[in-house]
Amino acid sequence: MERSGPHWGEPERVARFRCEVLGHVVPPPPEGFATWGDFDRSLPPERQGSAFACIGPSGVGPRLYFQRVPEGKVVKNRLHLDVRVGTGLVGEERLAALEAECARLIALGAVRVRLLRADGNNESCLVMQDIEGNEFCLD
Numbered sequence: 824m825e826r827s828g829p830h831w832g833e834p835e836r837v838a839r840f841r842c843e844v845l846g847h848v849v850p851p852p853p854e855g856f857a858t859w860g861d862f863d864r865s866l867p868p869e870r871q872g873s874a875f876a877c878i879g880p881s882g883v884g885p886r887l888y889f890q891r892v893p894e895g896k897v898v899k900n901r902l903h904l905d906v907r908v909g910t911g912l913v914g915e916e917r918l919a920a921l922e923a924e925c926a927r928l929i930a931l932g933a934v935r936v937r938l939l940r941a942d943g944n945n946e947s948c949l950v951m952q953d954i955e956g957n958e959f960c961l962d
Contacts, residue, residue, distance in 0.1 A: 905948070
């Protein structure tokens with residue numbers, strides 16, 4: 824499913840969605856700016872709203888950086904994140920944990936794509952899409 828429209832190319836919106844999904848936070852704005860909005864307004868008009876980031880709550884680990892690009896998503900992701908919500912759980916208990924997190928993320932704008940049931944090699948997981956159509960799994 825391809826998504827386009829008002830939410831395509833909105834790095835701040837995607838970053839804030841990922842903060843909610845991953846428990847990340849928005850880093851403080853650059854020195855000299857009270858808010859990210861103040862910083863953004865200081866940029867030339869063509870660069871305003873073009874990028875945003877989120878970091879782990881402790882400040883340790885990779886920063887996730889989102890940027891506007893000229894084209895919409897039309898093929899498979901080059902990067903795929905598995906969001907761990909069912910670690911150590913199996914069967915119906917695992918499915919319940921996946922479904923609960925799925926419902927929370929749908930309320931934030933995610934889309935459920937399909938459930939992949941346990942197959943003897945892998946436990947069940949839920950394939951989802953973020954607010955711009957990028958796939959990720961609840962695992």
